[in-house]
Amino acid sequence: MAKFHRDTLNLVPFVSVDNMMKLILHIGVEETMAGIAEAIEEDFVRWELFDKTPRVASHSAEGVIELMPTSDGEVYGFKYVNGHPKNTKDGMQTVTAFGLLADVANGYPVLLSEMTILTALRTAAMSAVAAKYLAPKNAKTMAIIGNGAQCEFQALAFRKICGIENVRLYDTDPKATEKAMFNLQNSGLNLTSCSTGEDCVAGADIITTCTADKQYATILTDNMVGSGLHINAIGGDCPGKTELHKDILYRSEIFTEFTPQTRIEGEIQQLPEDYEVTELWEVMSGKKDGRKSDGQITLFDSVGFAVEDFSALRYIYQAIQGTQFYEDLDMLADPDDPRDLYGMVQRAAKQNMTAAE
Amino acid sequence: MAKFHRDTLNLVPFVSVDNMMKLILHIGVEETMAGIAEAIEEDFVRWELFDKTPRVASHSAEGVIELMPTSDGEVYGFKYVNGHPKNTKDGMQTVTAFGLLADVANGYPVLLSEMTILTALRTAAMSAVAAKYLAPKNAKTMAIIGNGAQCEFQALAFRKICGIENVRLYDTDPKATEKAMFNLQNSGLNLTSCSTGEDCVAGADIITTCTADKQYATILTDNMVGSGLHINAIGGDCPGKTELHKDILYRSEIFTEFTPQTRIEGEIQQLPEDYEVTELWEVMSGKKDGRKSDGQITLFDSVGFAVEDFSALRYIYQAIQGTQFYEDLDMLADPDDPRDLYGMVQRAAKQNMTAAE
Structure with a gap:
């Protein structure tokens, strides 16, 4: 994966559910899964590079909330995913998910994305990749x-x-x-x-x-x-x-x-x-x-497994470049002087007062 | 904490860096820290309830990326935080952070927030709470x-x-x-x-x-x-x-x-x-x-520790209610029929075509 390019340090590209649907309809559902399948194959071939932490689960009577992190040494990714079987009877999803990619070199997030839809795509892509090697x-x-x-x-x-x-x-x-x-x-x-x-x-x-x-x-x-x-x-x-x-x-x-x-x-x-x-x-x-x-x-x-989510996020990161299928989230504080976080807050106060005048 | 109220299942309130600054200036920096300190004291008194998972760290030559999850059985929270000491020389923050709260009963996220500024506030609030009990x-x-x-x-x-x-x-x-x-x-x-x-x-x-x-x-x-x-x-x-x-x-x-x-x-x-x-x-x-x-x-x-971040997020969740200091993120897929995720994508295609006509 090429090094991440950032125009503005504080903004993180975010793919909403609406933009994810638009993106995969723009590319085509089957073509998107083929692209994710390709990313999965690339990552499985270099499997030994990956930091394979077990998922971190928080269990309750109603279900489970999990964090699934992994890293290939250059890129870090994790998925948040819940599993609540009884949600369906309340008109809610059993599983919802979102994920994030970050640059290992500086720890800055570079992509935040819905993953309820994306997980469905990567699960099917993974199955098809496995069948390529195993089916009659x-x-x-x-x-x-x-x-x-x-x-x-x-x-x-x-x-x-x-x-x-x-x-x-x-x-x-x-x-x-x-x-x-x-x-x-x-x-x-x-x-x-x-x-x-x-x-x-x-x-x-x-x-x-x-x-x-x-x-x-x-x-x-x-x-x-x-x-x-x-x-x-x-x-x-x-x-x-x-x-x-x-x-x-x-x-x-x-x-x-x-x-x-x-x-x-x-x-x-x-x-x-x-x-x-x-x-x-x-x-x-x-x-x-x-x-x-x-x-x-x-x-x-x-x-x-976490590596498949990583592959899917990596595919989406590439796919949104040059498109309008994401928005920029103001998620990271970026003071002019990293030691002056309090000064940044104070200057925001002055700007607000000026704007109100 | 009262049960979460949700008007729309698919939207997650998001507090950007800009809104965090506006919110704490609106409340007052000192008053915000006093509020977080109160939340910390409430949570430390019921310490034994918390699921105290160790932080999940991904180390590299340049730094570390960590996930810090915890739960009190009703509310789940985690923080993403990096530590990259050499970032400062490139004009970047050593530490950036964001966090999330979710409802344990159904696994749905209820708050996404910047935490670079919030972590600075909670760290100082924690110190002051400790000093209340320990200082001369x-x-x-x-x-x-x-x-x-x-x-x-x-x-x-x-x-x-x-x-x-x-x-x-x-x-x-x-x-x-x-x-x-x-x-x-x-x-x-x-x-x-x-x-x-x-x-x-x-x-x-x-x-x-x-x-x-x-x-x-x-x-x-x-x-x-x-x-x-x-x-x-x-x-x-x-x-x-x-x-x-x-x-x-x-x-x-x-x-x-x-x-x-x-x-x-x-x-x-x-x-x-x-x-x-x-x-x-x-x-x-x-x-x-x-x-x-x-x-x-x-x-x-x-x-x-993760419980302090949980307390800080819990305070922010309450503080933004009824204010304009957050935006709604379209982060969770919410099909009319939970089993019909593919149909939701297809219907989005039709809506897009209608909109283009």
Whole structure:
């Protein structure tokens, strides 16, 4: 990443929700995810450079608030994200998020951005990148079980990045499937609405599970998963929340983002602590194999990691340059003399009086 | 703290640097610090309720970027703060900061604020609160060694909260002292510019050390500190940075904010790890004594802790209600249907087209 350029030290570019929507519509939703996917691949190849602090969680009876920091030595980033499963019944989002990038050389923030939408994009981009390395060759059909907020982004990312042509949709709530069918009607994908999970996975090369708000659910049972498939397991992403029957895990080669975190939050919390898994960065950097044979079942046990948010913010930082899709926030005090903070406040008083005269 | 009231779910009140200056000038700098001091006392009395996570630091050759989170079970807060000693030579601040409060019940942020100025105010407010419990009775004279960005705030907080009338100023750079003399000329304090540290402490009841950018400096030597004084040691605040000669520490009763952090960052990093110190919250809540005798030397080994930032943000959250000193940031995505994030993006596209027609 090139060194940050700053015209004015005190202003931090801010991408609001409105500007994020405008930006990704300007670029195109699929193209944005392709750009984020590229940034993720660049960062996963240089994985060992990153400062991989575990997320800092503050738990309460209602949910969790987390800070997810990371740094590559030149750029620092963190995401604030909450998870409150019961919010939906009050018309609020289960998850909201925002993030920040800063220049490691001087500690000054260089980007503040909404990340509720951006996290949805990076999660789908990450899934598609993993599938590029793990899915069966010429995969054309994906089943998506769970048709909530993440569903459409998954479908479009896999179309753009992995060449998926057919998407089969299933949700226990038929209205969620209707919503996804409607939203994807002009996407160029062949869509099939399914009435059971078993129906949904019929003929699929890739199975994506992205259900929410279930404790130790079993979205996929062992008999639903034939040989040669790739499973993209999104929904099992916190302690006590999993989607796959344990037997499927034992039949699969399992791939993770950052294993210490996945053991706590992912599907593999069902397995012994020393069960062998492969980290995706090892596959992307050529250190280990991805898919080894046509008959193998591959499983991406997705939980989301700070480096992916870093990649997404880095992409957005580049994407807004020269556009009107951000505003400048007066977030950093910048006195003429750094030792004279009090004088700056006093001079502000004088300016206010002059302005009032 | 009363439950947060939100008219619009997606908007987060933001206090910019400009608005922070206007707000504290509107309230008054001293009155603002008195308000923050009151919030600190309220929070220190209920200290045991707080989730006291250690700060999360990302170190580099040039400096450090830290996240300082805490929560009282109802409200969550964190501060982003950097420390880059070499920034000053490039005309940048050594320290910049911003902070956030969120509602623990739903995880939604309720306040984003600049904290470069606010941290200066809370640091001085914290010092004055500590002195209220520790300084000799009827203390009227304070020596301030180090006349940088923190100096004036310390002088004014001690005037307002502890009744200090005389301030003696000394800095190795006479220009810093001139700046402070100029800034405080109409403060009502009797000011004396001193040419040596020894001269500065003559006749003082309280000695404040707030120098910067020195490794293991000795601002105060043992012979400079007579019996019965209170020492307010601000500048020793990171590993390898201290201001007081070790012998002074052995003659003093030492008071800390959060001892595990002070042992790493404060003056007491010079002492054995099990050296007995008293936490200020214990004094404020009546569990332990503050000053025990007239002849005792008391020492507040200040490093700054997350709970103080929480108190300061909590004060600002209340202070901006009903004022124009904040703006609303469109920071949180708020779709009509929480499961329909993609649909929200698509509808934004249609609105944009309609607007363009």
